[in-house]
Amino acid sequence: MDRLRAAASRGSITAAMAPSPADLATMSCSSSSSPRARCPRARNHRTPPWCGCCSLPPSRPMRPRSKPRATSLLVLCLTVLAPACGPKEAQEVVVASRRSPCVGAFPMLCLRYSEDGGEFETTYNYFEGFTHRWGVETRLRYHVEPVADPGADQSDERWIADEIVSEEHDPVGTRYTLGFSNDSPDSGWFVPSGDRLLMLDTEVDCAPELCADVLQRIADGTPFSATFELTADEDVPLRLLSLADK
Numbered sequence: 001m002d003r004l005r006a007a008a009s010r011g012s013i014t015a016a017m018a019p020s021p022a023d024l025a026t027m028s029c030s031s032s033s034s035p036r037a038r039c040p041r042a043r044n045h046r047t048p049p050w051c052g053c054c055s056l057p058p059s060r061p062m063r064p065r066s067k068p069r070a071t072s073l074l075v076l077c078l079t080v081l082a083p084a085c086g087p088k089e090a091q092e093v094v095v096a097s098r099r100s101p102c103v104g105a106f107p108m109l110c111l112r113y114s115e116d117g118g119e120f121e122t123t124y125n126y127f128e129g130f131t132h133r134w135g136v137e138t139r140l141r142y143h144v145e146p147v148a149d150p151g152a153d154q155s156d157e158r159w160i161a162d163e164i165v166s167e168e169h170d171p172v173g174t175r176y177t178l179g180f181s182n183d184s185p186d187s188g189w190f191v192p193s194g195d196r197l198l199m200l201d202t203e204v205d206c207a208p209e210l211c212a213d214v215l216q217r218i219a220d221g222t223p224f225s226a227t228f229e230l231t232a233d234e235d236v237p238l239r240l241l242s243l244a245d246k
Contacts, residue, residue: 089143091142092139093140093142094114094139094140095130095132096113096120096137097135097137097169098112098176099112100122102124108200110123110124125157127161128158128159133234133237134230134237135170135174136168137167137169139164140161140163143162144158144159144160145158145160171230172231172232173230175228175230175241176227176228176238177227179246180224180246182223182224190204190218192215197211204239206239206240207240210240210242217243223246226244227244229241
C-alpha cells in the first residue's frame with residue numbers, strides 16, 4: 001500500500017511538472033527557462049508534444065555555387081580575343097599605275113604604293129582581292145591582318161583589299177621605263193609568247209627584232225632597261241619601244 005501511494009505521489013509530481021497548453025502559449029523560447037533547454041535530443045529529432053518550442057538543430061549554411069569552369073574559360077577567351085576579332089582599322093593607299101621589276105625569292109613585278117601623299121615605294125607584298133592593271137592608278141581602302149607563322153620568305157602581315165575608292169587612267173601612249181637586273185640567264189623576266197613576249201604575267205607587244213634582242217640579253221645575263229608605252233588593249237597592255245644597257 002505504501003509503495004502504491006509513493007508511486008501515485010511520484011506520478012502526480014511528474015504530471016504537475018509538465019506544462020499545460022496555456023503555459024506553453026505564454027512561454028518564451030528565448031528565455032533560459034524555456035522548454036527548448038529541456039527538450040530531449042532524439043536521433044530522429046522528434047520531440048515530446050509538450051516541447052512546443054523545440055526545433056531541429058540548425059542546418060549548415062549552403063555554400064554559394066561556384067560558376068562552372070567552362071564559363072570562366074569562355075569569359076577569359078572572349079576578353080583576350082575580343083580585340084583581335086573586332087573590326088579592323090581601315091587604311092587608304094594609292095597604288096601606282098605601273099609596277100617595277102624586283103627580285104625576292106624569285107623575279108617579280110612589285111607594286112608601287114604611296115601613303116598620305118608621300119613618294120611611291122616598292123613592296124614585295126600585295127593586296128588580297130585586288131588585281132593591278134597597267135595604266136590605272138588606284139586609291140584603295142584596305143586593312144592589315146597578322147600572319148601567325150610566316151615562312152622564311154613571307155611577310156608577317158596580310159593586306160586585305162576592302163574597297164576601291166577611286167581610279168585614274170593614264171592616257172594611251174604613256175611611257176614607262178623599267179630596269180632589269182638579269183643576274184642569271186634563267187631569271188625568267190621574258191619568255192616567248194607567240195609573236196610577242198610574256199613579261200612574267202604581262203603580255204608585251206614588240207617588233208620582231210626587239211623581241212629577239214630581249215631574249216638574247218636574257219640568255220647572256222646582261223642587265224638592261226626597257227621602255228614601253230601603254231596600249232588601249234587590256235589583254236596586251238604594253239608595247240616595247242626600245243632597249244638600253246644599264
